[in-house]
């Protein structure tokens with residue numbers, strides 16, 4: 001057997017990520033690789049930092065892109081901030097909240113789980129009750145945009161409650177960054193992580209993260225070393241900062257960072273508020289069309305994510321058949337259900353570059369055809 005070049009098909013990606021990557025970002029990726037300590041590359045990294053500060057709406061000095069996917073961003077927040085025996089309140093209303101719990105447990109810390117309903121936003125009163133019962137809690141962690149269910153939680157309200165109890169907040173913004181309002185400084189978020197392949201529409205494999213001064217102070221005051229060498233941010237800090245004399249930590253994914261830089265320039269040019277607005281408008285178009293096809297949303301209207309639309313699979317319709325019909329006849333990918341919604345719902349993404357009239361129209365046409373043929 002001869003193995004030759006891999007030529008992927010041209011798909012339209014309307015699942016939970018990766019999302020469609022624009023030709024502009026793909027061409028940035030194909031530019032010549034230069035050394036990761038080349039002065040021009042270091043300058044570009046500085047621009048990535050300031051563009052990420054814009055995207056997160058923060059002035060946090062510690063705002064970087066981890067050389068690893070969103071899951072590593074999650075782990076980085078937990079292993080750096082949380083020490084064994086600390087108490088962490090985790091609001092769990094889907095798959096990604098469960099992973100937070102897993103992270104806390106593996107550190108040897110105590111996870112207090114605020115068990116919410118799947119497909120609903122986190123209930124702020126349940127967090128208040130948990131904090132009243134656990135005055136020893138040091139952190140509150142939650143997922144802003146639960147990609148497994150399509151629910152958006154009120155991050156501002158949850159952060160306010162956490163602050164009133166003197167807890168630091170750890171927020172998963174993997175799917176929310178760029179797609180819905182997120183204001184790290186104004187809401188007082190202490191540690192936040194995201195991913196490159198959702199509403200930033202970059203290639204997968206990078207995780208933007210940002211720590212407040214309070215969070216950086218917690219890391220500096222740690223009594224025990226961070227249990228992960230690669231994710232120890234006190235080491236990474238020297239790589240992403242330190243005027244011209246950066247210490248080698250690992251080799252940055254040079255070309256992927258060109259791509260992230262380009263996607264962040266596109267976000268800056270569009271304007272973050274305009275991007276939030278575009279996601280909302282495209283979502284409304286899609287929702288109207290889905291309703292016309294008789295598809296029912298999992299999440300109540302005022303708790304829905306515009307960038308991730310979860311609808312129930314109609315009675316008698318074969319989940320896998322429909323999804324492969326879309327892929328084979330329309331080169332269109334939508335997401336299967338995850339966790340409790342496996343086989344029960346579809347997840348239709350409108351993320352970043354993919355939140356467009358063209359994608360909405362294609363998805364509605366293709367779904368109509370697929371449902372009629374199923």
Ligand SMILES: *Cc1c(COP(=O)(O)O)cnc(C)c1O
Nearest residue numbers: 069070071096145147174175195
């Ligand atoms: C996708 C996602 C992650 C994980 O990101 P990866 O890049 O796949 O590791 C974490 N949290 C949420 C909410 C996500 O949607």
